[in-house]
Amino acid sequence: MTGTVAVNGEVRRLEDLRLQDFLQSFFFGAGFFETLLVEQGAPMFLERHLARLRASLGVHAGCVHAPPPEVLTAGAVRETLRQCLEADASLGPRFTGVAKLVAGDARLLLSFRPLPQRPPDEGVVLDAVEDRCYRRGDPTLNHKSVSYLRQYAHLGRGTVFVNEAGELCEVPNGNLFFLVGDAVVTPPLEAPCLPGIIRAVLLEEGRLGGLPVEERTLRREQVEDVRGCVLTNSVSLSLAVPRLLGRELPGSAALAGHARAVVREYAQRDA
Amino acid sequence: MTGTVAVNGEVRRLEDLRLQDFLQSFFFGAGFFETLLVEQGAPMFLERHLARLRASLGVHAGCVHAPPPEVLTAGAVRETLRQCLEADASLGPRFTGVAKLVAGDARLLLSFRPLPQRPPDEGVVLDAVEDRCYRRGDPTLNHKSVSYLRQYAHLGRGTVFVNEAGELCEVPNGNLFFLVGDAVVTPPLEAPCLPGIIRAVLLEEGRLGGLPVEERTLRREQVEDVRGCVLTNSVSLSLAVPRLLGRELPGSAALAGHARAVVREYAQRDA
DSSP: OSSSSTTTTTEEEGGBBBGGHHHHHHHHHHEEEEEEETTEEEEHHHHHHHHHHHHHHHEEETSSSOOOOOGGHHHHHHHHHHHHHHTTTOOTTTEEEEEEEETTTTTEEEEEEEEOHHHHOOOOOBBBBEEEEOOOGGGGGGGGGGOOOHHHHHHHTTTEEEETTTEEEBBBBBEEEEEEEEEEEETTTTTTTOOOOHHHHHHOOOOOEEEEEEEEBBGGGGGEEEEEEEEEETTEEEESSSTTEEETTTHHHHHHHHHHHHHHHHHHHHH | OOEEEEEEEEEEEEOOGGGGGGGHHHHOOOEEEEEEEEETEEEEHHHHHHHHHHHHHHHHHTTTTOGGGGGGGGHHHHHHHHOOOHHHHHTTOOOOEEEEEEEETEEEEEEEEEEOOOOTTTOOBBBBEEEEEEOTGGGGGGEEEEGGGHHHTTTTTEEEEEEETSEEEBTBBBBEEEEEETTEOOTTTTOOOOOOHHHHHHHHHHHTTEEEEEEOOOOOGGGGEEEEEEEETTEEEEEEEOOOOEEEEETTHHHHHHHHHHHHHHHHHHH
């Protein structure tokens, strides 16, 4: 994480922020976050990220202190981001990397970090199952809150979260899409899973590699019918899953490529 | 919360703490906490709280940065607490209130707050059910982490968390004991529920109001057989539940009194 941050639109140094001003998030996990890809100074899908953030804050209005509404607009965040990049020579106006927004304690904190180091064609093997945690219909998992320990503990371990009905839900850092039968399917929000931005874009576009994209539950035993799998999130956009729960999936690389192209094209129209 | 705190045994002012030093807890909820009752300067069940904290840190050694082991001993915490009370005239060596320990980011943070304002005989009505979140056997809910939003959002709303099997688990701020048949029963840890300190003491003592205390599941429809209910936690010790899911429970007040007496007696032996 870099030293330049912003709080409610004001450029600050991370080392000058006081824990005291973020106590509700710190003590109770009462905050929400967004992780955005920034390319050449431009944040991708900013409006969608802010809409999700505002939605989570709205649902939790009784317990999480939202930042002032005027700092939660795309215009305000764009301007703050621009000021941060300008203020920090290690970032610069053409910064490419990750921006993180955290909303809680009546503040919006913007921070930056480099892109994860990952060879472009490296996939993510998902061979572990955590099937004791996720509850079908759990509304809390539809929000990207800083109460994130369960996901954090499974990062990098190739874990798929599975609910009590044996349905695949998501991975700690993204949504899943499966090539199965004549469609590309992704678990419904009720699985539960996060309403990922890339997930929403792919569902809206509706077609991937010539096949329809649909929300549909996929049970663990149905993995034997899966021919390809893609992990999506806002930073990596789309990653191939070359092996899913022991099953080799040579179709994943092409599917991930298709997904990336769809997202890139959508982002270009969106910009 | 008062301004005097301690970090890894060093007395500090809250306003001097930097967010930068607590980022893993703040961003990812990667920390654990304990809330202790302090009476006349003495923390109740300190050894038990620290044992639970160390256990949670041990289970999460790969993802939560534990404080140095030497600050996690009862002797060290007692001495730090003493120094804080001495340093702050608003606390003082005979302070009665709540101490909170948060462990994460390689630090142990000790802070203080007043006792909750509550008339001594006021009970807690539990008439709301949240039955979409808890999953039977979920190990994450056996740890008191700062990923606490689900509980925090339900504080003060009279909520009982119920798992997918329809079993009563716990409330946001405590464990439950039910007077049913010829026993006092409390849900097993697998419900799941937090391994509460007061819960453990009552189970160890094994008898309450002349009846055995047992871990046993209680399904929602069995509430009609319940004659009394008590909410336990480390600050209030034991609170009567005069109404549980619409059922009036006149037996709760006496049961809560018994529980409090058992805990007080145990604490005295323990001290």
